[in-house]
Amino acid sequence: MKITASLTSLFTLLILVLAGLFFLNLVSGSVLIPVREVIPVLFGSEYGISDAHYAIIREFRLNQALTALVSGAGLAVAGLLMQTIFRNPLADPSILGISSGASLGVALLMMFTGTTSGQFFLQNGFWGSLGISAAASAGAFAVLLIILLVSRHIGNMISILIIGLMISYIGGALTGLIKYYSQKDDIYAFVLWGMGSFSNVDSQTILYLMLIILLALVAAFLLVKPLNLLLLGERYAFALGSHVRRNQWFALLIGGLLTAVITAFAGPIAFIGLAVPHMARNLFRSSDHRILMPATIITGASLALFCNWLARLPGFDGSLPINAITSLIGAPMVIWIIVSRRRFYSENS
Amino acid sequence: MLITEDLLIGYGRKNTEYAPLLPPINLHIAQGTICGLIGANGTGKTTLLRTIAGYLKPLGGIIKLGDKQLNNLIPSERAKNISVVLTDRIEDPFLKVRDVVVMGRHPYTGFLGKLRQADEPIIDESIHQTGISHLQHKRMAEISDGERQKVMIAKALAQDTPLILLDEPAAYLDYPSRMELMKLLQKLSRKHGKTILISSHDLEILVRKADYLWLLGSGRAAVEGMPEHLILNGSVSSYFGSESLFFESLTGQASFSDQADAVYVSADKYSALWIRNALVRKGFRLSDHSTSLIHVEYQNNTYVIKNEQHTVHQTDSLSGMLDALSGIIH
Structure with missing residues (x-):
């Protein structure tokens, strides 16, 4: 990889776009807060700014923007890892059944603590969102654990892919059964969770979330060389001295961890993990993970911020479900990328 | 190795x-x-x-x-x-x-x-x-x-x-x-x-x-x-059973030379073909005249190299024959 001028300028441009979208998220919403007020607030200054504006930014918009930023970056990297280790352009973070595990966890919680069982105390407020995060984490990590244990015994990535898909179906079926026996209110609450949201994380939790995702991203960076070798296929990678199984396992661990943590706090966010690696590859016309890793981080964060901004555009009643926006933007994007690259895929299939 | x-x-x-x-x-x-x-x-x-x-x-x-x-x-x-x-x-x-x-x-x-x-x-x-x-x-x-x-x-x-x-x-x-x-x-x-x-x-x-x-x-x-x-x-016919498939394709592949170091192969038609193949791959020139100075004769699994009618080397190994031949010519 040579650091060329065009590479540098493309990265600079992306970072500027990211910064722009971050500010846009702080400025815009049901109340427009001018940039000249936003910047001092970011540095903790309250001078000359109304309490309301200060509170909106510090308590809500900043947390939400940061959650979108790290979730987008994390999901995009998880998607990149999955696509490379499964050598499948359609792999995404949900492919291992982790999101479906999280959904099952949340469905169980809502059924046993909601109106269905005659209890109401976990639906709202701080304990409510903490409970939902805990249930989603439990479900997500249970599935991740199964996948990691299974993959130690079955080295074959295709088998793991199929097992992950089957776990998804089982999780989906159990969730369906629970919904069937649940009350309307609980189902509605569950559906809302399933739409995803970047606004459930408070100022304290966001710090932990950022730290965990940062560590996982650093770990992912350490895998760039084995990931690049995997572009030649497992057998060539092996012949070039790579510990193929071990590296695939680490990639599963990091990708799974990112997905589990993000799904626990933001719900199952669709399409970012699938679409962003393709966007990054097309943008940089490269498959080199030393380029793709930072490129997916920045692009993923930008796309999540863009979708979050779109969801909260004034004029909509409250905010739109984030999952609907990411899907509406992500799906056509994937179609466009795949169609424009059809030549390459059909030649090699 | x-x-x-x-x-x-x-x-x-x-x-x-x-x-x-x-x-x-x-x-x-x-x-x-x-x-x-x-x-x-x-x-x-x-x-x-x-x-x-x-x-x-x-x-x-x-x-x-x-x-x-x-x-x-x-x-x-x-x-x-x-x-x-x-x-x-x-x-x-x-x-x-x-x-x-x-x-x-x-x-x-x-x-x-x-x-x-x-x-x-x-x-x-x-x-x-x-x-x-x-x-x-x-x-x-x-x-x-x-x-x-x-x-x-x-x-x-x-x-x-x-x-x-x-x-x-x-x-x-x-x-x-x-x-x-x-x-x-x-x-x-x-x-x-x-x-x-x-x-x-x-x-x-x-x-x-x-x-x-x-x-x-x-x-x-x-x-x-x-x-x-x-x-x-x-061995090939017993392990693979199909060498006759390309026997034909090899006939006539060798080109002959009149130079002094060209080797004349004297053997039955089938064996001569393969011996020539080995000689060509090793970079020897072939002669189609029995008047050539250097002869390789193959009979009863034995290779005999003759230089101006005198036997100079005798071996039952193909590679041994090729080594001896390159000693004589180069």
Whole structure:
């Protein structure tokens, strides 16, 4: 990889776009807060700014923007890892059944603590969102654990892919059964969770979330060389001295961890993990993970911020479900990328 | 030099013993030569190649390359001793030819795969040797199968290993591309001292271009030798059963010369054909006149070299005859 001028300028441009979208998220919403007020607030200054504006930014918009930023970056990297280790352009973070595990966890919680069982105390407020995060984490990590244990015994990535898909179906079926026996209110609450949201994380939790995702991203960076070798296929990678199984396992661990943590706090966010690696590859016309890793981080964060901004555009009643926006933007994007690259895929299939 | 000692190959698991595919394998390849690994489908060609490459553990015995025991090497060391060219397709849409050759240097690069200054000339040289300089900035998806095979050989060269293994390298190639590939491999073995093992069921091309053959037959002990030797002693027909298929195609391939060092072969028509084939590959000139000074006579499995009617050498080994002949002529 040579650091060329065009590479540098493309990265600079992306970072500027990211910064722009971050500010846009702080400025815009049901109340427009001018940039000249936003910047001092970011540095903790309250001078000359109304309490309301200060509170909106510090308590809500900043947390939400940061959650979108790290979730987008994390999901995009998880998607990149999955696509490379499964050598499948359609792999995404949900492919291992982790999101479906999280959904099952949340469905169980809502059924046993909601109106269905005659209890109401976990639906709202701080304990409510903490409970939902805990249930989603439990479900997500249970599935991740199964996948990691299974993959130690079955080295074959295709088998793991199929097992992950089957776990998804089982999780989906159990969730369906629970919904069937649940009350309307609980189902509605569950559906809302399933739409995803970047606004459930408070100022304290966001710090932990950022730290965990940062560590996982650093770990992912350490895998760039084995990931690049995997572009030649497992057998060539092996012949070039790579510990193929071990590296695939680490990639599963990091990708799974990112997905589990993000799904626990933001719900199952669709399409970012699938679409962003393709966007990054097309943008940089490269498959080199030393380029793709930072490129997916920045692009993923930008796309999540863009979708979050779109969801909260004034004029909509409250905010739109984030999952609907990411899907509406992500799906056509994937179609466009795949169609424009059809030549390459059909030649090699 | 690659040597297998009582090597047992097959698929086994930790707790269960599977019967090895073949009797203990004791074969070798001299350094700087091309060896063809041939046998009908299902005789264990691929299994043997994969065992040497390290994909499969031997069920018993050892594989040695020089004084190193290959089956004990850690991955990073193994990658500095063996490189492979497989039939696996590379499906990435953005990977360029040069990127693939660069990957050959990765056994020598650090944690993030950053090339050192010394790596660039090795990559350029590998690209130059394989004649793909004009392709290096093309995508892998844009080049032909023959070109792709050359790229993978360039990658193997960049890996800078004494041993190169090729699994069915001619699988997707037409006849001219196959001949070109073999010429390239011949250059690499002669000029760069690479030891090359090619598995293939393309008997014809290996008989013409390989210095040595390993012959596998299902359930039988593997045999080795120069291609013509294995044909003349009947091994090829007994293991493969189809040499008559290309017998015809070889007649008339040899061109004759009137120069003083040209060799006249005197033998029955069938044997003469193969002896000529060996002579041509080793760079000798052939004569079609019995007035030629140097004669090679073959009768009752014995080679007799005569210089101006005097017997100067007598041997029952083809390679012994060729060595003696080169002593006389060069």
